[in-house]
Amino acid sequence: MDFLYQVFIDPFVQMVDLPDFFLQVLWEGFVSGVLYSLIALGFVLIFKASGVFNFAQGIMVVFAALSLVGLYALGLPAYVALAATIGIMFVLAYTVERTIFTHLVNQPDIILLMATIGLTYFLIGFGEFVFGGDPKVMITEQLGLPTGSTAFDVLGGLVILQHIDIAATVIALIMVASLAVFFNKTRIGRALRAVADDHQAALSVGISLDQIWIIVWFAAGIVALATGIMWGARSDVSFALEIIALKALPVLIVGGFTSIPGAIVGGLIIGIGEKIGEIYWGPLVGGGIESWLAYVIALIFLLFRPQGLFGEKIIERI
């Protein structure tokens, strides 16, 4: 009886008792949800355009952030370093496309997935080799991003919002909106969707696969750079971020692998769900459930709606 009370009644009582704390938890969950959805956005881009699940997105985030910080440490001014990093991401996209994906046209999905896993491993080794393994500080103020925080008096208590979190939300929304417009309204966007459907069919109607893939990997690289800057601004840039990127998988499952708005919605669901679960139900089982709660949420979604909230229905054929 006591156990039932603890699981089903007590957390909600706590939420109502301290409403400002609840709002703070909601906000933290919202922010981490936005950051997860930024990572998921990169995955969705590449999946939507080439049918490849890019396991290397996480390491691209780390790589982009490390390049930016490394170039700044070499003496370049902040915005020049930013432009140079964008150039580096383009070179990375071009190299990846030329060396890997040109040779793997029309291979089964599992082979492409494993190629990206190999790419991840290679980039981890390469990144550690070039930049060193210790954590670095992101150049937040130099880029013009706001720091500091504001406190709001709400419901008799205090809710503190960090400015960088608000900036991250705005940037994420802008990216999502522009990418959605890009995919749906432009000619290149249509070509990208055609390539995702069937590589060889797209080739036969005259779409240049190489060009499309370079464009999409470059776009994913830009998203990775934005994600790296935002994540790095909140906590230092280190290779641990690569594992956090695995959290994007539950986001994709909840939102749908091919949906850009789904990445945001899924990110918010996972972020908020995870935080609330950890704060209010976590202490019952000893805490630390943040590491796997997202996956369990995704698992429950999978059992009832495998294509995610906004994804396309999976059709099986013999």
Add this chain to the structure above:
Amino acid sequence: MLYREAGQFKTSYEADQAVFPILQDRFGVVAIMVVALLIPLVASDFVLASIMIPFLIFALATIGLNILTGYAGQLSLGTGAFMGVGAYACYKLTTFYPDVNIVPLVLISGVFSAAIGIVFGLPSLRIKGLYLAVTTLAAQFFLEWCFIRIPWLYNYNNSGAIEVPERTGFGGLVLAGPASPPVTRYYVVLAIVVAMTFVIKNIIRGRIGRTWMMIRDMDIAAELIGVRPLVTKLSAFAVSSYVCGVAGAMMVFFWLGAAEPSAFSITLSFQILFMAILGGLGSLMGCFFGAAFIWVLPVLLRTMLPSVGIEIGAETVEHVSRMIVGALIIFFLIVEPHGLARLWQIAKEKLRVWPFPYG
């Protein structure tokens, strides 16, 4: 010229269906076994303890993953956690039964791993492919959390780590623990790995193995002709987790001597996945190739490069070997998606007609 089946006629069905029907293959296997038995005479303790024993243990774990991903087609990223379940189960078993010989306890601990594997394999009935990988990721992170948060598993000790107590058996030999000589441990590990490889090989060649491969290739068609997906997928999870559990128990008891929950992290899962991919998914011999390659490569780099004159730090060796492994995986996927095992098969095909250009 040497590798020809000409003249080898089989006079019974059993002889024809043998695991190694070609005489030269049998010679080869016997030769490998003899070499494996005689290695301790020439190898130092360091080579045995740091190269041969982990190579055999990783090969067994790769066999476990290969059953699930290569033969049954269910991508799994939770290998590390299943190995951990086997290790902790063995630790608790030997705590409860300190007088029982450690080898049967290691083999029994796999059963607990198999049970957990079945539980986390249940979603595979509704979910496939990449989505299933997410459920195995859930298993990985959840079980890792359990290893930390359930103090009963590590006997409530303060460090949160498990340490292997001294265990003897087979007439006074010290099998496990700090005082155990590498030679003894090597022979025990070799015996277990050889026996389990033999058993797995026969399972794969039998009815169950064929149903796994049917589900991997065309699961809807397989269901239509009467293969029960529930039994097949869960049996794949069970056998795979059993093998991984035994490998995990051996890893702690016969190699590391102690373990923390971080020893069974997602890094281990990825390492074994790479061994399976490089060696060749769907091939038992490939497991040994892949494990040898990924395990031995950093050791080789560390020892050979200084002898050539290139001084290299231990960290750099790790980074460079990661880059080489990543690049090789991509290279193999482009050139030969079936891995080192397929290259070996092609070599054998060429050997059949050598030295003639055609046969």
